[in-house]
C-alpha cells in the first residue's frame with residue numbers, strides 16, 4: 379500500500395464474508411471496524427469517524443438502505459459504498475441518489491472491493507479539500523512579505539527556518555502590531571504544510587460564547603441559533619495549520635479542550651458525543667505574558683507548557699534599526715514619495731503601535747498630502763515632534779492628544795472612524811484595553827473594528843473584476 383490507510387467500516391451480516399473482508403483489508407494495511415447489523419454500525423459511527431463505509435444492502439432488521447438513510451439524517455460524513463446482490467441494481471441506483479457514492483454487485487473480488495474503497499476515500503478527500511479551500515479563500519488576506527533585515531529580525535528569520543519543518547506547536551510573542559500573524563504565515567509557508575490549509579482565529583475578536591463553536595464546531599440544535607451542523611476550524615484546518623491569535627484571551631473554560639487536541643488530536647463538536655481525530659499544527663500568538671496569566675490563574679499551567687514548546691519573540695519596531703526605511707518603501711504606495719525630513723521623523727519615532735501604526739501613519743499621510751510628496755506636515759504631531767530633539771527611545775511624555783486634525787471633507791465615514799480609532803490606539807501606546815476604555819466600547823468591539831478596517835484596506839487593494 380502506498381497511501382495512508384483507509385479508516386473503513388464494513389457492515390455485513392454474513393459472518394464468513396465479513397471476516398474475510400476484514401482480514402483482506404487489514405492485510406492491505408487499512409484500519410477496519412466491522413459490524414454485523416445496522417444498529418451496531420450506527421453506534422460505531424457515533425463514536426468514531428470513518429473515511430469509507432461499505433453497507434450490505436440485504437441485512438435482517440435494518441437494511442443497508444435504511445442504514446444509509448440514518449447516516450444521511452445524522453449528517454455523518456463518510457463515503458458509503460453499497461454492496462448488492464444480483465437483481466437489486468435499481469435499489470442500488472436509488473441508494474446513490476440518496477448519497478451513496480458507489481455500489482458493487484456480489485460476488486465481487488476482494489481486490490475490486492479495495493479498489494472501490496480507495497476511489498471512495500480519494501473522492502471524499504477531494505470533497506473535504508474543496509470545502510477547506512472555499513473556507514480559506516473566504517478568509518484569506520493578501521499575503522505580506524516579511525520585511526526586515528535588522529539583527530533582531532535576522533534572529534527571527536533564523537528561528538523561523540528552525541521551527542518551520544517540525545510539527546510542534548509554536549508560540550509567537552511580541553507587542554501588538556509587531557507582525558505575529560505575518561511570522562505565523564512565514565512559518566507555515568516554510569513548513570511541509572505550505573500547500574495545506576492555513577486557518578486563523580482571533581480569540582479576542584469574537585464574543586466568548588462564539589469562540590468554542592468557531593474552534594470546535596457544533597451539532598444542530600445544541601444551542602439556540604445552532605440551526606445546522608457546523609464543522610469547527612479544527613476540522614477545516616485538518617491536515618494543515620491553525621493560527622490562534624490572542625491566545626491569552628482564550629476563555630479558561632475552553633482551555634482543557636485545546637489541551638486535549640494538542641495532546642492526542644481528539645475533539646468533539648458542541649452537543650456531539652462523537653469523538654473526531656484531527657491532525658492540525660498549531661501556531662499561537664499573544665501580546666500578553668502567558669507566564670503572568672498562569673500566575674494570575676487566568677491561563678492553565680499544563681496548557682502553557684504544552685504550547686510553549688517552541689517560542690519566538692518578535693522585537694518591537696523601535697529595536698529594529700534600518701527596518702523602518704524598508705517598511706516605508708514596502709508599504710508606501712506608488713506614486714507617493716516621502717521627503718528626507720519626514721523619513722527622518724518616521725525613523726526616530728518610538729512606534730508604540732509598531733508596524734501597524736507605521737502603516738497607518740503612511741496611509742494617513744497619503745490622504746493628507748498635497749500632491750504625491752509626503753512632508754513632515756502630513757505626519758501626526760507626536761511623530762514630527764521627534765525632529766525637535768525629543769528622545770525617540772522612550773514614549774513621548776505628553777502627547778498632544780487633543781490637537782485637532784483637519785481631515786478632508788471628501789473622506790468616507792469609515793475612514794474618519796478608522797483614523798480616530800487608530801489615533802487613540804497610538805496615543806495609548808498600542809494598549810487595546812485602554813484604547814477601548816477611552817473610546818467607550820468593549821475590547822472585543824475594538825478588535826472587530828480593527829479587523830473591519832484591515833478588511834477595508836484589503837478590499838481597496840484588490841483590483842475589481844471588470845465585466
Ligand SMILES: Nc1ncnc2c1ncn2[C@@H]1O[C@H](COP(=O)(O)OP(=O)(O)OP(=O)(O)O)[C@@H](O)[C@H]1O
Nearest residue numbers: 522523524525554555556557558559560665733734
Ligand atoms: N515584517 C513585516 N513586513 C511587512 N509588513 C509587516 C511585517 N510585520 C507586520 N507587518 C504588517 O503590520 C501589520 C500588523 O501585523 P500583524 O497583524 O501580523 O501584527 P500582530 O503582531 O499579529 O498584531 P496583534 O498583536 O495586534 O494581532 C499588518 O498590516 C502586517 O501586514
